[in-house]
Amino acid sequence: MEDADLRLDGNAAAGFMAEVFSFDVTSASAVCNGCGSTKSLGSLGAYGLTMGAILRCPVCDGALIRMSRIANGEHWLDLRGIRVLKVRTAE
Numbered sequence: 001m002e003d004a005d006l007r008l009d010g011n012a013a014a015g016f017m018a019e020v021f022s023f024d025v026t027s028a029s030a031v032c033n034g035c036g037s038t039k040s041l042g043s044l045g046a047y048g049l050t051m052g053a054i055l056r057c058p059v060c061d062g063a064l065i066r067m068s069r070i071a072n073g074e075h076w077l078d079l080r081g082i083r084v085l086k087v088r089t090a091e
Contacts, residue, residue, distance in 0.1 A: 010026055010055050011046075019069075026040065026042035031084045033081050034062035035060035
């Protein structure tokens, strides 16, 4: 099985991310720490989704977000692949 067969877009991880973020995080933009491109989280490549997810840059394939579910409603987030996360809030 190829990586391309497993790849979904970041929208597939929306339910998973909604457990942590109280806003529609797929509309937030991330600046990739690897290549500097800016993409919405909904456009990132998503892998996993059973116990966690890895969201990758669609330009350089760098891992931007690593997430996993821990017991008792806790989550582990690794955002080292994001230089900056841009979130627009309702005004």
